[in-house]
Amino acid sequence: MVTTYLRRFYTSFATHIIDVPTRLLAFLLSLLLIAVPVAKLPINILLILTIANLMAIFAASWDLLVGRTGQISLGHALFFGIGGYTTALLNVKVGWPVWATISAGVLLAFVAAVGVGYLTLRVKGPYLALVSMALPIILSGIILYFKDVTGGERGIGGLSYLFPQVTYSDKSLAEYYFTLILLLASAIILYKVANSHTGIVLVSILDDEVASKACGINVTNYKVMALAISGIFAGLAGSIFAHILRAISLQMLAVDLSFMAVIMTIFGGLGTIYGGIAGAFIIQLLDKYVLIDVIAVRTEWRLLIYIAIIIILIMKWPRGVARFVTDQINDLSEEREIEERGPHIWKKYKKKKK
Amino acid sequence: MFEEIIILGAFTSGTLALLAIGFSLIYGVAEVVNMAHGALFMLGAYLYFFFTAPPPYPLQLDVIPAIIIAVVVTAIIGAIIYRLTIDPIIEDLVATLVVTVGIAIIIQQLMLIQFSATFRGLPNLVEGNQVILGVTVSNSKILAFASSMLIFACLYAFIAKIKIGTAMRAVAQDREVAMLMGVNCERLCMLTMGISASIAAIAGILITTSTTGIAQPLMWQTPLYMSFAIVILGGLGSIKGSLIGAFIVGYTEIIFKYTVPGGSYLTGIVALAVMTSVLLIRPKGLFGKRVEMED
Numbered sequence: 001m002v003t004t005y006l007r008r009f010y011t012s013f014a015t016h017i018i019d020v021p022t023r024l025l026a027f028l029l030s031l032l033l034i035a036v037p038v039a040k041l042p043i044n045i046l047l048i049l050t051i052a053n054l055m056a057i058f059a060a061s062w063d064l065l066v067g068r069t070g071q072i073s074l075g076h077a078l079f080f081g082i083g084g085y086t087t088a089l090l091n092v093k094v095g096w097p098v099w100a101t102i103s104a105g106v107l108l109a110f111v112a113a114v115g116v117g118y119l120t121l122r123v124k125g126p127y128l129a130l131v132s133m134a135l136p137i138i139l140s141g142i143i144l145y146f147k148d149v150t151g152g153e154r155g156i157g158g159l160s161y162l163f164p165q166v167t168y169s170d171k172s173l174a175e176y177y178f179t180l181i182l183l184l185a186s187a188i189i190l191y192k193v194a195n196s197h198t199g200i201v202l203v204s205i206l207d208d209e210v211a212s213k214a215c216g217i218n219v220t221n222y223k224v225m226a227l228a229i230s231g232i233f234a235g236l237a238g239s240i241f242a243h244i245l246r247a248i249s250l251q252m253l254a255v256d257l258s259f260m261a262v263i264m265t266i267f268g269g270l271g272t273i274y275g276g277i278a279g280a281f282i283i284q285l286l287d288k289y290v291l292i293d294v295i296a297v298r299t300e301w302r303l304l305i306y307i308a309i310i311i312i313l314i315m316k317w318p319r320g321v322a323r324f325v326t327d328q329i330n331d332l333s334e335e336r337e338i339e340e341r342g343p344h345i346w347k348k349y350k351k352k353k354k
Numbered sequence: 355m356f357e358e359i360i361i362l363g364a365f366t367s368g369t370l371a372l373l374a375i376g377f378s379l380i381y382g383v384a385e386v387v388n389m390a391h392g393a394l395f396m397l398g399a400y401l402y403f404f405f406t407a408p409p410p411y412p413l414q415l416d417v418i419p420a421i422i423i424a425v426v427v428t429a430i431i432g433a434i435i436y437r438l439t440i441d442p443i444i445e446d447l448v449a450t451l452v453v454t455v456g457i458a459i460i461i462q463q464l465m466l467i468q469f470s471a472t473f474r475g476l477p478n479l480v481e482g483n484q485v486i487l488g489v490t491v492s493n494s495k496i497l498a499f500a501s502s503m504l505i506f507a508c509l510y511a512f513i514a515k516i517k518i519g520t521a522m523r524a525v526a527q528d529r530e531v532a533m534l535m536g537v538n539c540e541r542l543c544m545l546t547m548g549i550s551a552s553i554a555a556i557a558g559i560l561i562t563t564s565t566t567g568i569a570q571p572l573m574w575q576t577p578l579y580m581s582f583a584i585v586i587l588g589g590l591g592s593i594k595g596s597l598i599g600a601f602i603v604g605y606t607e608i609i610f611k612y613t614v615p616g617g618s619y620l621t622g623i624v625a626l627a628v629m630t631s632v633l634l635i636r637p638k639g640l641f642g643k644r645v646e647m648e649d
Binding site: 123124133255301 | 381442446455463466582620626629634
């Protein structure tokens, strides 16, 4: 009985993961991430990796929205910040426990996403990009205005630990594993959504909205749904981020943070959920570890070098580093790979090439 | 208070228009949302400071040559930025946005390295005040307003009358057909970017000297938000639209400053809120050109 189950499990594991090179690579990389703490890393690197996990969720959620539906949002920090601020306010001012505050943060981010989705339904292209970029700035202005409640520029500090009952020495380890599990779960969910029936419908909206309407697709619902799913995951990342740093500030709504999601995703490969995750890890490690600990660069030069590297890489591989790697593994010919993955950002690219 | 709102609103709006037309121009011709516009604004102000500043800095030029050199240098830098970074990826909206924001951050860091984070006072262009209808307005504000209107008129004439302006309109209408008619699109877009950058630099010098008089490395953000609020409000790529947008935004801001307690916290925010609400009613701004549909 048990052996049958084991054999069946092994067969499906072998056919679905080991036989597909890219999935095998993803599997091995996640094993690596699980095994990382065994190396007894210093605590700051573990913190960097913990934050990279959250950033990866954030970037992947942005990718689902933009890579699939093509609604270019440059204000994804809105949901991250709403998650973080809700969590912090409820935790510090009202005294709710951790799990309640995180759920409330996610719920509010979801509500905000649905609201934003219905509001910006008619706005398209560069207009949408700039409007979505304006929303977090407006929210941070409101937060500054009501600074008695929200703490204004100084933000709110003194949130409770994510795991209050765990002893101090194990805290960072527990937080690392918690965020890692969350990352793996969200990555699988987002990837499944992106490649499900719904994902295909979303791509069809991206390709031609009028035609998908003519096919009987309720474009409004699907657009709002994509934004809502993406908002839920961004809000989740924001809430947990607040509990890990145990303080929040307006930095959580800053334009830089929205652009971090964009940079990480484009760097990794837009439209592939794994691209944003890979980009998040590479960029976090480059920014917080390589340029500080390995090559000690002065603070002013660090941001400069880091942005310059990113610009050069984006111009070199406009379709993303992770996509480049998977294409190498899959050995797709140039034509086919462009044909296969539709989003119009490459449609234009294709037009130029021919 | 009513007179103050009317007069100061007019002057603020007039100078804001200068900020926005550069942004609108480059979108109209090359369809590039240039997030580095604020950084070019800052670059203009800093170069002006560099050329006029006292001894630790090499040159102590007069005001007029300093402005001219600063504007020309910014225009060249803008054209180089276009050629090297924007042109290769111009097809891709998201990549353009990311790369131009990256360039803005690089310029910010370079300014931080060169001039450090301290506030640098810019020398005034003109001194003194005038009293108009019982409201005191500084001469530098009047100068900024007048030059803004002058540049606006020049640009309008340039686009309407000169051959290159006609080519610009042709490219804005249809890039491929303009190419078929023998317009060298890349070079034209580079030139447009140069003009846009030089207007940004002039705006940087005039607006900074007529308001705060201070240059600091983070000063690119507010002008950028203001310019995109104005430009989106008026419709991307429409020059008339950005003038009207500037007046709407300028007046709203002044009204908020004078009527709402603690309104100065909200200045930048109000502009963006106005922009958002207009877009919800008219998704392409007030005078926007038709957003090109895919195929």
